[in-house]
Amino acid sequence: MTSDKSKLGFYLLLAPLLLWLVVLIILPHIGLFFVSISEKVGVREYETGLGNYAVFFNEPLYWRTFARTAIMSISTTALTLILGFPIAYYIAKMTRGRTKTTLFLMCLIPFWVSELVRTFGWMILLRETGIISNALQSIGLISGPVEFLYNDAAIMVGLVYTSILFMIVPLVTTLDSLDDSMIEAGYDLGGNGVSILREIIIPHAMPGIVSGCIVVFMLSLGNYLTPILLGGKDSLWFTGLIYTQFITRFNWELGSAFGFLLLALSSGIVFLGLKLSRQTLTETMGR
Amino acid sequence: MIPTVPQSNVLKWSYRAYVTLFFVYLALPLSVVCAFAFNDSVFPSLPWEGFTMAWFFGDEAPFIGVFHERSILRSIGTSAFVAIWVAGLAVFVGTCNAFLFVRHNFRGRGFLYILMLLPLIIPGVILGISILVFSSTVANTLEDATGLWFDGLRPGLILVILGQFSFITTFATLVISARLQKFDLSLEEAALNLGATKWGAVRQVTLPFLLPAIVGAGVVSILMSFENFNTTLMLVGSDSPLTITMFDKLKHGSTPVLNAVSLLLIICSAGLGLISLLFQRGKS
Incomplete structure (x- = not known):
């Protein structure tokens, strides 16, 4: 009797999960794939084929934008790691008690604020009539207004800013669990700062580094706001192409193919990152 | 590098300077967004024209404040x-x-x-x-x-x-x-x-x-x-x-009314975030 009842309970719990995953995740992606391999031959007439993918590889604008997006996302990830690691280390190891909580909270606050607001802030700072241009003029470093917006450096600054918190949080968590006595032992055994960093701290922080890098890479690759607003009209970002195909050109078949390529790239890099560091998705994300 | 192991002062201070610089970088965009919500000018940029609350409460064009801008109020509701x-x-x-x-x-x-x-x-x-x-x-x-x-x-x-x-x-x-x-x-x-x-x-x-x-x-x-x-x-x-x-x-370029909305958003989301953190910490 009780087993029947708990079986019913089990299915009742399973139902929402399956409904969510099947209707909103699995079926839409299968649908996206089928649309991406159909070519329009007439009004509401379609043929199956790889034509949309061929268009992507034959048009330099498309695959160059794709490569550019990938390379800039990888550079953003690397830059975020290099800039974020010392901060995470400082919060985890150099501070105690209330200072630590305060610094950690100060890192979290910008993450709660909408990305749009953060990007807006950078626009005010970087534009021709903006703060940085004016500040440099008043010091006398430049003679006239300079436009800092609408270039790749501006995109990178914005991308690092929006994603650095996702690097710092997992790093602080893993570094926190490293016992200080390990580092002291390293010094006692004659190690110097560099060798201790390489032999003790980085291996211990590896899970945090991997999950931080994966999240930052994903966020940069899938970002739309920052490249479009900070990069201006000519900024080429792959999500921008997808948006154009779907909403402006109404070419859903090509847009779906683009979407699938982006999905393949992001899952490929995530898979590679997990394999190289010998971790699983469950360990990295499910915390 | 940990506090219990002595380090040279130069290293210690440059590390601290870097951390300070980082927090300035974090705070800078949000602070300018907030500051320009009070600028008495139709563009969210320099020069500073004086302090005003018009971007919150103003109801005369071009100074239409958040609380009188229909499209923004409607989208907040949505x-x-x-x-x-x-x-x-x-x-x-x-x-x-x-x-x-x-x-x-x-x-x-x-x-x-x-x-x-x-x-x-x-x-x-x-x-x-x-x-x-x-x-x-x-x-x-x-x-x-x-x-x-x-x-x-x-x-x-x-x-x-x-x-x-x-x-x-x-x-x-x-x-x-x-x-x-x-x-x-x-x-x-x-x-x-x-x-x-x-x-x-x-x-x-x-x-x-x-x-x-x-x-x-x-x-x-x-x-x-x-x-x-x-x-x-x-x-x-x-x-x-x-x-x-x-x-x-x-x-399309806009008036500082966007700064005013952003300021309200920053206050609300930071407040909500802090409350949820305190709530979780207090109970566990």
Whole structure:
């Protein structure tokens, strides 16, 4: 009797999960794939084929934008790691008690604020009539207004800013669990700062580094706001192409193919990152 | 480098200088957004023309404040409507998922768990277009078959809610599962021994224990829904949520009324975030 009842309970719990995953995740992606391999031959007439993918590889604008997006996302990830690691280390190891909580909270606050607001802030700072241009003029470093917006450096600054918190949080968590006595032992055994960093701290922080890098890479690759607003009209970002195909050109078949390529790239890099560091998705994300 | 091991002063101070510089970098964009909400000029840029509250309360063109700008007020309402639905659905499904994954051991559990995590690694734009394509296909098929209209499956608020729900649920599940794992099962057994029914024990013992996580997950869901852009952009119809309205205004250049909205958003989201953190910390 009780087993029947708990079986019913089990299915009742399973139902929402399956409904969510099947209707909103699995079926839409299968649908996206089928649309991406159909070519329009007439009004509401379609043929199956790889034509949309061929268009992507034959048009330099498309695959160059794709490569550019990938390379800039990888550079953003690397830059975020290099800039974020010392901060995470400082919060985890150099501070105690209330200072630590305060610094950690100060890192979290910008993450709660909408990305749009953060990007807006950078626009005010970087534009021709903006703060940085004016500040440099008043010091006398430049003679006239300079436009800092609408270039790749501006995109990178914005991308690092929006994603650095996702690097710092997992790093602080893993570094926190490293016992200080390990580092002291390293010094006692004659190690110097560099060798201790390489032999003790980085291996211990590896899970945090991997999950931080994966999240930052994903966020940069899938970002739309920052490249479009900070990069201006000519900024080429792959999500921008997808948006154009779907909403402006109404070419859903090509847009779906683009979407699938982006999905393949992001899952490929995530898979590679997990394999190289010998971790699983469950360990990295499910915390 | 740790405090107990002595280091040269130069190193120590340059490290501190770097950390300070980093926090300036973090605070800079948000502070300028807030500061220019009070600039008495129609552009959110220098020169500084003096202090004004017109971007909040003004009702004369061109100084139309937040509280008199119809399009912004309407989109705040839309965002709130979407956020409440998303948070409600995500917390409900997240709680069910937490019980399923923590309490039950079944075939395919590991596989389903990985599937549950997938929305985290799918870019938001892709989630948006896949749901858009799928719902349009379903709508076309149904309309061809029945001759009726299915507007709910066309871009609009229902799709925005479903799109945001599809990945926010993962976060809700993770937050609630983490707390359920800490629950001592013997408490529930004690309730059963004292004559409670299974459901009664869950409702009176387990759910109160989970409450901080449920509230936390709800707040996080509301924040994420409010600030979501990528998925929403692909699914939005004629009623646009706040982020979409702000994006349109930003692209075409706008008055500091946007700074005023942003300032209100910063205050609300930082406040909500701090409250949820304190709430979770206080209970655990």
